[in-house]
Amino acid sequence: MTTFFYTAFYNCSGIESITVDEDNPVYDSRGGCNAVIETATSILIMGCKNTVIPDTVIKITDYAFDGCTGLTDIRIPRSVRIIDNFAFYRCTSLTSITVPESVTSIGRYAFGYDFGTDDYVKIPDFSIRGVRGSDAQRYANAAANGFTFIEIKFGDANLDGTIDVGDVTAIQRQLAEYENVDDAFNADVDRDDKITISDVTMIQRYLAEFITEL
Numbered sequence: 001m002t003t004f005f006y007t008a009f010y011n012c013s014g015i016e017s018i019t020v021d022e023d024n025p026v027y028d029s030r031g032g033c034n035a036v037i038e039t040a041t042s043i044l045i046m047g048c049k050n051t052v053i054p055d056t057v058i059k060i061t062d063y064a065f066d067g068c069t070g071l072t073d074i075r076i077p078r079s080v081r082i083i084d085n086f087a088f089y090r091c092t093s094l095t096s097i098t099v100p101e102s103v104t105s106i107g108r109y110a111f112g113y114d115f116g117t118d119d120y121v122k123i124p125d126f127s128i129r130g131v132r133g134s135d136a137q138r139y140a141n142a143a144a145n146g147f148t149f150i151e152i153k154f155g156d157a158n159l160d161g162t163i164d165v166g167d168v169t170a171i172q173r174q175l176a177e178y179e180n181v182d183d184a185f186n187a188d189v190d191r192d193d194k195i196t197i198s199d200v201t202m203i204q205r206y207l208a209e210f211i212t213e214l
Ligand SMILES: [Ca+2]
Pocket: 155, 156, 157, 158, 159, 160, 161, 162, 163, 164, 166, 167
């Protein structure tokens, strides 16, 4: 099959898994990601509620997750630069999204919106986490009355707003398998998508003023 008739699945609310035939020359579902990816461009064109976005994807295209009402959580990897118009439109169970610093362009109604009686309506209490000054912050502020914007603070693993020895302890406790940190994104200080002793070391160096920012 050389053409993928994704219009047939325009509303993905009931889809739990997506597999593209290995012989398909145009699209793939690399690594069991449960999504359709255009192989040549690494653009994600269709996802479902069980999609794990591979860290090779550079763009999430228009309407890719439109109507995925079962989607409750999605991790945007740092390979992604563009989240296009309506990418996560009508994902009514998704109430927050963390936008990594790699994302420089977010399209219209890309996330946080449902369709009301005759217009787009915001999903209640939707919040966006992102870097200060990023397009994520612009997008949050551009919405009518704004979306709640939570600034990513690398090092603040326990989400108390400050970076101190409590965050070192929180990560050490996770490494010792006592309990997980409150915020894995903030805890990954060296941005390698893993929480390791290296993240602890960076916070300690910051607290000792060997480095000035995380
Ligand atoms: Ca903290």
